[in-house]
Amino acid sequence: MSVNEIPVGTKVIFNDETLTFGKEISNLSESNHLLGDIPALKNQFEKDGYLLLGNFFPKEKVEAVYDTVTAMIDSEEELKPGTDPKDAIVGHQNKRYQLWRNIELTESSEMLDLANGSEIRGFFEGFLGGPVRTYDTRWLRAVPNGINNGIHYDIVYMGRGTDQVYTSWIPLSDAPIERSPLILCLGSHKLAKVRDTYGKMDTDTDNTEAVFSHSAKEMVDDFGCQWGTTNFNQGDLIIFGMYMMHASLQNVSEQYRMSVDVRFQLVSEPIDDRHIGPNGSWLGNHYRGLEERPMSEARAEWGL
Numbered sequence: 001m002s003v004n005e006i007p008v009g010t011k012v013i014f015n016d017e018t019l020t021f022g023k024e025i026s027n028l029s030e031s032n033h034l035l036g037d038i039p040a041l042k043n044q045f046e047k048d049g050y051l052l053l054g055n056f057f058p059k060e061k062v063e064a065v066y067d068t069v070t071a072m073i074d075s076e077e078e079l080k081p082g083t084d085p086k087d088a089i090v091g092h093q094n095k096r097y098q099l100w101r102n103i104e105l106t107e108s109s110e111m112l113d114l115a116n117g118s119e120i121r122g123f124f125e126g127f128l129g130g131p132v133r134t135y136d137t138r139w140l141r142a143v144p145n146g147i148n149n150g151i152h153y154d155i156v157y158m159g160r161g162t163d164q165v166y167t168s169w170i171p172l173s174d175a176p177i178e179r180s181p182l183i184l185c186l187g188s189h190k191l192a193k194v195r196d197t198y199g200k201m202d203t204d205t206d207n208t209e210a211v212f213s214h215s216a217k218e219m220v221d222d223f224g225c226q227w228g229t230t231n232f233n234q235g236d237l238i239i240f241g242m243y244m245m246h247a248s249l250q251n252v253s254e255q256y257r258m259s260v261d262v263r264f265q266l267v268s269e270p271i272d273d274r275h276i277g278p279n280g281s282w283l284g285n286h287y288r289g290l291e292e293r294p295m296s297e298a299r300a301e302w303g304l
């Protein structure tokens, strides 16, 4: 067992469910040993639907972004009084930050140097075999205690160009199992019926809730998937495609989990222009508080 491996029997929380390692959830595998071997990386991605690259980013680049985010939260007095901002301990309001409209942070030189910097661009140019571009929307998050994200495919938010878009999730803080790590629903990218129905939806134009399910167990019991996660470290990188169901575990720690998720694709492919332009104009129905068709209704129509 590697140092980072989460032992069988460990329990984690998703919404009101408990998931057990070795049962509904298992450890994700790193692919660092494949770096530099593009065919092997592609095979691995094709097989598992993701690539996890530990310690991918230079520490100082990640810390620089982390510091801009903690400084902002500190300036709002939302860190616990008397604590070191470096520890990012949540203040008494337990405020959630969804910062993709905060251009000062998402377009800062520190952020661009990390999330659109030479390491990640170089990786994708090699992996995709040509010049690449990134979305200007950068989903910067500070997740407080008790909070997690729901189960979804990214295609429902960003499917107006090519579907060959790659999500890159970058933990800006450590994100071990108690601090709201990303979880992937392994096998979900191969669920043909889900791809052909939910995977064709556009949450904005269809005005339908984007979250496919509130139950991680349902994805195991009814769809035959298995969840995967790891104790993420600050500066790891995990990439996956538009049809990988994913979510995050509840933050049961007292520290913010900070992360940014960004997208890459080939320049030569059509792009979803909702996410282009430095003003971060995109704000989906959900975030504008518009009433949406419930997912349960859509799923009943699809027979899912």
Ligand SMILES: O=C(O)CCC(=O)C(=O)O
Binding pocket: 141, 148, 149, 154, 167, 168, 169, 182, 246, 247, 248, 259, 261
């Ligand atoms: O960070 C999270 O909690 C969710 C991330 C996510 O949905 C994504 O990277 O697409």
